[in-house]
Amino acid sequence: MRTRFFFSESQLISSRAAMASYGGAKVSKRKSDPAQVWDHLLRKPQKSRGSLSMQLVASFIDAIDGKRIPEGVRLPSSRSIAESLKIGRNTVIAAIDSLIEQGYLLAKDRSGIFVAARNDIEHRDIHPVQAVEPYDWPSRLRSARRVPVRPSDDPQLRLASHNLLYGQFDPSTFPINHWRQCERSALAVTEIAEWGRDAFDRDDDALLSSLRQHVLPKHGIWAEQDELLVTLGGQEGRYLVAQLLCRAGTRVGIENPGLTDMAEILATTPAKRVSLNVDEFGVQLSDELNSCNVIFAMPGHHCPTTAVMPAERRLELLDRARREDMIVVEDTYETELLAHAKMIPSLKSLDREGRVIHLGSLSKCVAPGLRVGFVVASPVVISELRAIRRLIHRHPPGNIQRALAMFIDRGYYHSYMRHVSTTIRRRTDTMVKSIARWMPEARVKHCDGASSFWMELPADIEAGVLSSMLTKQGILVESGERFYSENARRNCLRIAVSQIPESKIDGAVRSIRAAMRHQASQKAKISA
Structure with missing residues (x-):
């Protein structure tokens, strides 16, 4: 996508006049315009890193802020910089235009382009505060970093x-062109008017519709809009649900072995954790399970054993939950990659009472860095989760939600x-x-x-x-x-x-x- 810059008419006239002089052969070289080795002062832009003009802008800013290019210096011609960095002249001109708009460079009519003078405060000598004994932060914190760095x-x-x-993300399988197409569409003026407004705690209607129509039915789930919440990946869904359900006196069952972060999330709550053993069919329906008020389970592709819970055990788990008045949190894990013929109905699809909370993620299957997940639950539960999420960040970024909705609706996701x-x-x-x-x-x-x-x-x-x-x-x-x-x-x-x-x-x-x-x-x- 070509980057465009917009200026006022007076700025444009002044800039063009300066650039005409700046890029032309009529401007004589001065001693104040030294033959600097620009390929040493500026990083050479590389196509693999994205927009060349934006890379050049960042390189100029870094050199100016680092005072490797002092204020008042007249820049060489755009042709000279382009030849030195081995890039197109139009790329250089676009970068210069952007830097003029940002105030880093100054266009002087019939004189050229100069490095603008910075505010006095940026040149004021700042004397470092005398070092003292650093504050003892560890004694005041309850660290959540218990898991070794991978x-x-x-x-x-x-x-x-x-x-x-x-x-791990594999770029070789990702449909880059399709995703770019959706992002460009999401940046249309009419689309920005939709997702750019303050949505308070609401999610993007287009994404909710896409999830309801094209993603959840594969798991046998038919949800209404008020039964669905968009999260920053499955991880946020786990955290929000834990904050909602895990109170003092609550006994929460987690699988052992199981998802490490789930144990760490529960450690931030006053609830008592109950360790539940796992076999080749997932979590065992043991006596320990009966003592739980809430259970977090991965019936589809258990982490880390990859076990898939058979339909018989799923039905028995729901029956046990009904008898013992348990809430079941179903955490899906890579179930999108199961063959259609081998898909087993999700716990949520088998639930007739509304006691199952379904956690899903599109991050693992699409791209881990995308950070989009969802929660499917009773409208009362979703309303409470939405209130907790609002206190953190209101809602996930609207542009990502809209682009993902288009990615799903156009068939690219499947x-x-x-x-x-x-x-x-x-x-x-x-x-x-x-x-x-x-x-x-x-x-x-x-x-x-x-x-x-x-x-x-x-x-x-x-x-x-x-x-x-x-x-x-x-x-x-x-x-x-x-x-x-x-x-x-x-x-x-x-x-x-x-x-x-x-x-x-x-x-x-x-x-x-x-x-x-x-x-x-x-x-x-x-x-x-």
């Missing part, structure tokens, strides 16, 4: 050769899901073969449509040590210990195929096998 959060590891971490499902299926087939070849001793859990594998390694293997060892080799995997709220098993590993190319999978598994052998040999030496 390897992917380290900037040095973003270019790892083999990324087997779950939930087309993308089909493409991703096919890609994931090919990669998982390759992973299954590689594991059978290189790691036959590992116990592997993987259900249809999941992009990750849950592996139980031999008892003498420490997955945390193994993960650190592989990270140094550029191979990113997750130790399973972090998913346990109690009685953690140290020999479990989670690996995923959401980002790694199919051609690299076999080599990655072979490297995991080699690291396991190395760890075992090191232990044998110590024992000897």
Whole structure:
């Protein structure tokens, strides 16, 4: 999309006159216009980073604010800068126009373009405050950072050769052109007039309609508009529901192993957590479950084991919830990637009393950075959740909601899901073969449509040590210990195929096998 800049008539006349002199050959060079090496002062714009003119604007601002280009200096011609940076002259002129509008540059009629004088306050000498003992903040805070930073959060590891971490974005599968088309449409004047207004705590009607018509029916859910809330990803949905339901004296059941962040969210509430064991069919319907007032469960693609709860257990869970007066929070996880023939009706679709709260996310399946999720529940519950959300940020950004609505309505969402499902299926087939070849001793859990594998390694293997060892080799995997709220098993590993190319999978598994052998040999030496 071409960037446009708008000026008043007087500004435009003055700017054009100056630019004519600035870019022409009639202007003689002065000593105050030194032959500066502009490709050293300014970063060369790169097409891979977006708009060249915007990159040049940012580079100019950085150089001016850093005083590498002092005020009053006359800029060389636009042609000279373009040749120095090896970019188009029109790109340079567009950047200069923007900088004039922002006040960084000054256009003088028949003289040229100059770096504008900054406010006096920016040149005033600021004397640093004398250092004293820093305030003891840790003693006043209750930190929520209990979970170790995942390897992917380290900037040095973003270019790892083999990324087997779950939930990683794969640009090669994303329909970039379709998304850009929707974003451009959302930026039309009439659209901005809709989503740009103060919506207070309301969500975008277009997105609510898209979710109701094209996303929820796949899960057997037919919701009214007042039964739906848009959130900043599934994570915000979990947080809002926990804040609403988890009061002092409430017993809340969570799966073990389970979603780590859910345990951390509950730790911020006064509710008592109850650990619920998981088997190959999801959460077990145990006596501990009967003691709960609320239960957070992942019946579809349980995290991290990928287990899918069968229909019989789902019905039994709802029956148990009715008898024991429990509220069930259904947290979906990658269910969009399940084959249509293997889709099991969601708990919400089987609920006849309205005691199930359904949490969903479009972030994992579309793009993690999109941060769009939703909650489906009784209108009374949605109204209360909306009130809590308003105290945080009112509602998710309107432009993102509108663009996503268009992405869904135009069929791009379902087309993308089909493409991703096919890609994931090919990669998982390759992973299954590689594991059978290189790691036959590992116990592997993987259900249809999941992009990750849950592996139980031999008892003498420490997955945390193994993960650190592989990270140094550029191979990113997750130790399973972090998913346990109690009685953690140290020999479990989670690996995923959401980002790694199919051609690299076999080599990655072979490297995991080699690291396991190395760890075992090191232990044998110590024992000897």
